[in-house]
Amino acid sequence: MATGRSFTAEDLRKSLKSRISQYEMLSKSLLEVFERNPLSKSINDIRDAINETTDDIRSLQKLIDEKNNEVKYSFYDAIKKPVEPEETTAKKVSMFDTIKKDDSDDEFVNEISSAGPYEKVTRTNAFLVKFNGLNIEEWMVRNVGYLSKNQLGITIFDHVVNNRPIIADINNLIASDRKISITIDHLDATGKVIYSERFHDCRIFNQMRNDLDYDSSDFSTITMMVTFKEVTYETAH
Numbered sequence: 001m002a003t004g005r006s007f008t009a010e011d012l013r014k015s016l017k018s019r020i021s022q023y024e025m026l027s028k029s030l031l032e033v034f035e036r037n038p039l040s041k042s043i044n045d046i047r048d049a050i051n052e053t054t055d056d057i058r059s060l061q062k063l064i065d066e067k068n069n070e071v072k073y074s075f076y077d078a079i080k081k082p083v084e085p086e087e088t089t090a091k092k093v094s095m096f097d098t099i100k101k102d103d104s105d106d107e108f109v110n111e112i113s114s115a116g117p118y119e120k121v122t123r124t125n126a127f128l129v130k131f132n133g134l135n136i137e138e139w140m141v142r143n144v145g146y147l148s149k150n151q152l153g154i155t156i157f158d159h160v161v162n163n164r165p166i167i168a169d170i171n172n173l174i175a176s177d178r179k180i181s182i183t184i185d186h187l188d189a190t191g192k193v194i195y196s197e198r199f200h201d202c203r204i205f206n207q208m209r210n211d212l213d214y215d216s217s218d219f220s221t222i223t224m225m226v227t228f229k230e231v232t233y234e235t236a237h
Contacts, residue, residue: 009067016060022145023053025153029206029225042205045227049148122194126187129154133180134169134204135161142221144184151227152182152199158209158220167222173204180204182226193236201229 030046129141136156145153159166173180184197206225210218 009064012060012064012067016057016064018145019053019057019060022147022153023050023057025145025208025223026050026053026147029208032208033206040205042227045151045205046225049151052148120194121188122186123189126189126191128185128187130183130185131180132182133178134173136166140166147225150229151225152202153223153225154182155221155223158222167207167209170204170207170222170224174207177203182228195233195235198232198234199226199228199230200232203227 026046026049030043030050033040033042033046127144128138129136129144130138140156140159142155142157144155147153156166161169179201180203182199182202184199185193186195186197188194204224204226208223208225210221212220
């Protein structure tokens, strides 16, 4: 992991929030796999991913503390807890809101901004995911999580393809243990491909769906837990 001087406090905060979400997702996935098959070979993979995610969370906490020594909190405090009575929660301040951006962060952003066009800089919201072996359109992918050195968490919108729910195809892949390949194109600010990340021998070993809720207006999603054996890179010419 790069040093804290390479990132703004906001970058670290977002990374920490993302890793905490990954930890919660992996923990839920581990319980589901245990319930289905306690002898599944996926259990060790998920445990390894949980350990790596926990290490990342601790490292991020340390980097944030170095930027702002006044902020002290526990990773476990950040995980969602039952809602407390209004008079109690009103007095609390979010741990993320207490992190202040220091002067060095502004200097780093200004340095990047003055470097000219972003032809070599990727963006977190500029990417395309292509599946070879699963009929999912690129625009149906919501986000990608790098869970560990050999695991991805890919969230897509729940949808129908050729009059068939995509969840049915995903479950068939899980049951058959069939391998697919996945390519992620990383784009610049103009939408051009900077480089492609190709994941080989991908296996979807679990899926999680969001809850249905009359009080929510969000689109339904499916998160696929994916392992892969090899990743290669190809830059655009």
